[in-house]
Amino acid sequence: xxxxxxxxxxxxxxxxxxxxxxxxxxxxxxxxxxxxxxxxxxxxxxxxxxxxxxxxxxxxxxxxxxxxxxxxxxxxxxxxxxxxxxxxxxxxxxxxxxxxxxxxxxxxxxxxxxxxxxxxxxxx
Numbered sequence: 001x002x003x004x005x006x007x008x009x010x011x012x013x014x015x016x017x018x019x020x021x022x023x024x025x026x027x028x029x030x031x032x033x034x035x036x037x038x039x040x041x042x043x044x045x046x047x048x049x050x051x052x053x054x055x056x057x058x059x060x061x062x063x064x065x066x067x068x069x070x071x072x073x074x075x076x077x078x079x080x081x082x083x084x085x086x087x088x089x090x091x092x093x094x095x096x097x098x099x100x101x102x103x104x105x106x107x108x109x110x111x112x113x114x115x116x117x118x119x120x121x122x123x124x
Contacts, residue, residue, distance in 0.1 A: 002026035002098045002113040009094060009118030012086055016122070020081040022096030022115055030074040033099040035111055036081045038092035038120075045095070050104035051079065059104050064090075086122045093117040 008020040022034070035050035049060040051070045058070050069082040079096055097111035105111075 002029055002032070004096050004098060004113055004115035006094065006096050006115040006118040009120045011121045011123065014087055014122055014124050016086050017082070017084045018086065018120060020083070020094055020096075020118060020120075022079045022081075024077045024079070024098065026077075029077045029098065031102060033102055033104045034070075034072060034079040035097045035099060035104065035106075035108075036070060036079075037095045037097060037108060037111075038090075039095070039117075040089075040092040043092075045108060047106040047108065048081070048094070050099070050106070052104050053102035057104055059106070061106075083120070086120075088122045088124045091120060091122050093119050 003025045005023050033052050036048040037045050039045040049070045051058045051072050067085045072079040095117045096115045098113040100112050
């Protein structure tokens with residue numbers, strides 16, 4: 001069992017930065033790939049990016065590539081999402097999720113555990 005708690009969301013202006021954190025409890029965190037997803041009002045939850053169990057492989061959605069950076073610290077059971085050059089279209093609730101596997105998958109059905117989400121709002 002893994003429990004996830006996101007933090008770091010907020011209201012920012014276009015061009016600003018935010019760093020989201022996802023703190024995990026549970027012994028198997030370090031064995032699992034972690035993903036970040038987001039859901040805007042009226043839209044499907046979409047894959048933002050993910051990091052493999054040891055941080056060796058990191059993938060990003062095209063919409064955030066070059067602006068967002070995912071990292072993890074297994075000693076602290078925490079995964080991070082650094083978001084730079086934020087745009088109004090990045091406004092969404094952001095979720096972290098723990099995969100059933102060690103390698104990153106974009107399919108949300110591969111993720112067993114989800115956080116409660118944190119709101120990110122980017123004003124123009």
